[in-house]
Amino acid sequence: MKQVMSNKLVIALYTLPALILILALVYVPIMMSGYYGLMDWDGIGAMTFIGLENYIALMQDAKFWDSAYHSFLLAAFSTLSLGAYLLISLVLANKLKGSELLRKIYLIPMLLSSVAIAQLWLKIYDPNNGMLNSLLEFFGVENTPIWLADPDLVLFSIFIAIIWQYAGFYIIIYSAALKGIPESLVEAARIDGANPLQIAWKIKVPLIAGVIKVTIVLAIVGSLKYFDLIYVMTGGGPNGASEVMASYMYKEAFGAYNFGYGSAVGFALLVICLLLTWLIRKLTTSDEEIQY
């Protein structure tokens, strides 16, 4: 038994395809990104080593900090919206009629491609023929906003589309976690006279604290690297008002052919994501893990 199950040749045969792929296409590239960040390079010609110049320029690049600020705004919005998703999941967990169907309806947008979602929301926000402004006009609103072309509204408008895309995802995660709470605990609290609100807030929420923590990391890191809808809907415009870190990196590399500088931005993005993941984990692990 032991001999068969520790055959080195078989282990190599079974693990190497996946290991080679993940090393060559995930780990080597992210390290190369830091290395290319030290180069002056247009992506095709020769590379010139310029030391930390790109990283120093990055520190002083107002456009980068603007895009980082927008990314952090998205992260803050997304984290706040988790509260609403949690509330919806708690209500759904009370075995309401049709809650299974509702959950599934919420999930549908998450299954569509970002490009389709972006194109659909471009049409919804269309100032003249879009669904939103037609609705506003129907209610008698004059001077309807131009949404994506308005620098003050653009980020918020895109954020609504992002909520539309991800709401179902988080509701599914919370619902799965809530389903894992033993019925006996809830029953015991009910017998002790706790009302549904107390049960939700004092028992259910603390019990799924671990999952809430995971979703906070997902929401923050997911927002910091967010790209798709912004790239398709506005390309970072108008005039940089919706530029985020990932779209800025893309523009620098594949638009302006500053592959060296783009790599530095990409590497900064990686470092920020990993640092924040670590920081959130560290800040939240002081709470005792709840066992049941």
Added chain:
Amino acid sequence: MTSKQASLETNDKTKLSLGNRIGLGLLYLVLVLVAIFQIYPLIWLFFFSLKTNAEVFGTSPFALPSDPQWGNYVKAWVDGGVGSYFFNSVFVTVTAVILTILFASFVTFAITRMEWKLNKLALGLFMVGLMVPIHSALIPLFSFFLDINLIDHPLSIILTYTAYNLPLTIMIMLGFYYTLPREVEEAAVMDGCSIHRIFFQITLPITTPVISTTAIINMIYNWNEFVFVNTFISSDKYKTLTVGIQNFIGQYLTDWGAIGATLMISIIPVLIAFFILSNRIVEGIAAGSVKG
């Protein structure tokens, strides 16, 4: 349900005061409004995909199409070349899913069933891969594929999809493998069965439930992927739907009906998969994130 539980529940119901009932009704209304918010844009999309431009610009966006223009779909599929993008998407998605499932099953089998020293290290390598932001790897990947002449070749995206989906797939598979009894496999070893026969004839068949869960999740992710195709593929003949519809919309900028039809064509396969397999999809999303 025991009679005690039943009596408790009826007790609860009779205790509900008028105020509580109104509260419950309001909560329900909110949930239904959220569902409408999630689903209505898609219904609106379906409607305008069947309208002429005159109808889109001249009548209320909430009106039903007066004379359904199925010709919009023909125009998108044939004239816009969406048909060929569609089949490219099918090819890339299916190939990448098969590779991912096979490689991930190999690795999960080796990690959970076989004995080797670097077992934990390999597992850690795959799990950390979950957190890597793809944009940080994009530039080095691009230059790597350029060096090995795979830029603008379907293999570049197939391999990349496989690599980036392995961590999630392995994570979901691990949970299932750990719960599987090993007796059958142990008995097979006693009978002198070769390890490859055990893997292909015993393990793979009994893990079909988790294979189908991960396959459907992978399919949706690959079908919708945008950044890698947009960066690596430039020839029309290799483009997949997400990038193809971007092209198409660029050409038919003001033809709302044709754009709507294209978007519908791109989301219909996902919607069909959802209606048939929604439970598996929900399960996969929950399993893939909660443990993160």
